[in-house]
Amino acid sequence: MDTIKTKLTVVFIPFLLAAIGTVLFYNIFRWTLDLKLGVLPLKDDVLNLWIPITLPWVSVLIWLRRRLRVLNIQGKNGSGHFIYQLVMVMAMVVPMVMSQNYLEKNTFDLIEVGSVSEVKALKKEKYFKIETFKVDFNSSLPYITSRSSGRNNEDLNFYLYLACPFESTTTVWYGVEYNKKVNNRISDQKKDSEYRNFLTLSEDAFNTYNFQEVTYFEKLGYSDDRDGYLEAIEQKNPDFEKSEHIVLVPKKDRFEDRLGQHAFLWIFGSFGIGAFIVLILVLFPKIDDKELSNFKKKKPLQEDDVKDILNFLNPLGEYKTTAILLLINIVVFLIMVGYGLNIMSPTPKELLEIGGHRRFEVLNGDYWRLFTSMFIHGGIMHLFMNLLGLGLASHLLEKVLGAVKLMVIYMICGLLASLASIYWHEHTISVGASGAIFGLYGLILAFTLFKIYPKYILSFNWILLGLYAGISLVFGFFGGIDNAAHFGGLISGFIVGGILILSNKTQLQEKAK
Numbered sequence: 001m002d003t004i005k006t007k008l009t010v011v012f013i014p015f016l017l018a019a020i021g022t023v024l025f026y027n028i029f030r031w032t033l034d035l036k037l038g039v040l041p042l043k044d045d046v047l048n049l050w051i052p053i054t055l056p057w058v059s060v061l062i063w064l065r066r067r068l069r070v071l072n073i074q075g076k077n078g079s080g081h082f083i084y085q086l087v088m089v090m091a092m093v094v095p096m097v098m099s100q101n102y103l104e105k106n107t108f109d110l111i112e113v114g115s116v117s118e119v120k121a122l123k124k125e126k127y128f129k130i131e132t133f134k135v136d137f138n139s140s141l142p143y144i145t146s147r148s149s150g151r152n153n154e155d156l157n158f159y160l161y162l163a164c165p166f167e168s169t170t171t172v173w174y175g176v177e178y179n180k181k182v183n184n185r186i187s188d189q190k191k192d193s194e195y196r197n198f199l200t201l202s203e204d205a206f207n208t209y210n211f212q213e214v215t216y217f218e219k220l221g222y223s224d225d226r227d228g229y230l231e232a233i234e235q236k237n238p239d240f241e242k243s244e245h246i247v248l249v250p251k252k253d254r255f256e257d258r259l260g261q262h263a264f265l266w267i268f269g270s271f272g273i274g275a276f277i278v279l280i281l282v283l284f285p286k287i288d289d290k291e292l293s294n295f296k297k298k299k300p301l302q303e304d305d306v307k308d309i310l311n312f313l314n315p316l317g318e319y320k321t322t323a324i325l326l327l328i329n330i331v332v333f334l335i336m337v338g339y340g341l342n343i344m345s346p347t348p349k350e351l352l353e354i355g356g357h358r359r360f361e362v363l364n365g366d367y368w369r370l371f372t373s374m375f376i377h378g379g380i381m382h383l384f385m386n387l388l389g390l391g392l393a394s395h396l397l398e399k400v401l402g403a404v405k406l407m408v409i410y411m412i413c414g415l416l417a418s419l420a421s422i423y424w425h426e427h428t429i430s431v432g433a434s435g436a437i438f439g440l441y442g443l444i445l446a447f448t449l450f451k452i453y454p455k456y457i458l459s460f461n462w463i464l465l466g467l468y469a470g471i472s473l474v475f476g477f478f479g480g481i482d483n484a485a486h487f488g489g490l491i492s493g494f495i496v497g498g499i500l501i502l503s504n505k506t507q508l509q510e511k512a513k
Helices: 002-036 045-067 079-107 116-121 188-207 224-236 261-281 291-298 306-311 320-339 348-354 359-363 367-375 380-401 404-423 434-447 455-476 483-510
Strands: 108-112 127-130 141-149 155-165 174-184 216-219 245-249
Touching: 002 079, 002 174, 002 291, 002 380, 045 079, 079 261, 116 127, 116 174, 116 245, 116 348, 141 224, 141 348, 155 188, 155 224, 174 188, 188 359, 224 245, 306 320, 320 367, 320 380, 320 404, 359 367, 359 404, 367 404, 380 404, 380 434, 380 455, 380 483, 404 434, 404 483, 434 455, 434 483
Parallel strands: 108 127, 174 245
Antiparallel strands: 127 216, 141 155, 155 174, 216 245
16 A cells, blocks of 8 residues: 555656646646737747647656656666656647647637728737628739658648738738648659649639638638748738738638537546556556665666766767757757748748758858758758767767867868759758768768777677668668768768878777777
8 A cells, every 4th residue: 555655646646746737837828928918939830739749758857757767667678667758748748739729729719800901900819700802813922832741751742822812901811722742752753743733733723712612711820821821922022021911711610610529628538548547557567665765865866868868968078079069950950940940841942041052052152051051950850860860970989089170070071061962953952960970970981991999889880870871871862862962971071081090090099999
């Protein structure tokens, strides 16, 4: 009985308090600052999905990670505690995501207005039923863009946004969207064919579009779709003020059905199911008496992966350059998200505007793009894979090269990779740290071939080169990845490594021990 009480008081009840506190905190925070005051400069997908996914991890790692060690959890390769953390996170994420959908849609009522011009005065409202309206079909403004998606950019998504002006106003627009997904691995010729077919079908559909078939309108908030319509308007009116323009998209279902059936009950139901699963998992294992004693004495964990990661990211720690490079890439990505770029897949235009490189811009004087593109990423998966590769490679090299030399070589390889990219690709907009990272793998390849590292590290190096560099290069041949930058970085890194070996092989071998 005392064992069950310990499990409840040390792990489960703190989990419940953390879960309830996290969900309530974010909902109050979101409702106040975003839905009521409108002062959060973040897009809907970040507020509705990515923060609800991230915040529970913060809560679990700070408040519950130490308490979970009290449970004697067995898992393959020590993964038991991580699995418990993941379950706790999911028990919070599901109701948080569902509550955002409910909160956003239930905060606003349906406002009935006589004409479109009345919508402009109702700035804090979201849903409108307009008694009479006319749309100037012939003055519609199009904007076409594309986004890659999938873990390895295997999908290519075409989007056509048509901003259609209402006849009674110049700042309120009727939004019509068409989209299509194709395989990003097909040839450029097939992509062009799919693109043209998409435009033809969209044009045919738009020519027969019934603008009056609408139950109510939803005013778009800060989102990728709204940006698409504003891009269409901006092409015709380059000096327009974005904040003054309103985009209304038609909804054909009943307003009462927007939340779905029993949405509010599902939020509590999902929370209850998640809490019950956590309770079962907490009651099942035995107590680790040693860890319980350490917890009561407030002793820190002896083996703490989170602490190790934080130490690894310490720019004043043992691996300074590694930490600095990782942090720069992370901070730049967070700035991109705050700036409004899609967290999963920014458009090529967005990447170019924020500092990506393309041959035309570079040859016309934007040489700085060769540098800035090294720290910009085309989505969170792109960032994650590059951070993983960068962390492993620079960790192997910093001890051998030293902090300053590693940084210089990283920059040189990155710039040479960018030059290789614009030489090979005429129209491709390229971003990412992978060219510079492949430069580091070129160094590792040279150091491995010429046995700079001790024998016990050599086999690990070959596995690393095969799993990261080899697989990345193979995927690059199927499209969606800038292999020119990869090969440019790899070759330049190998050459630099060869020069270093010829100049001072013995000293490198001593430092690699």
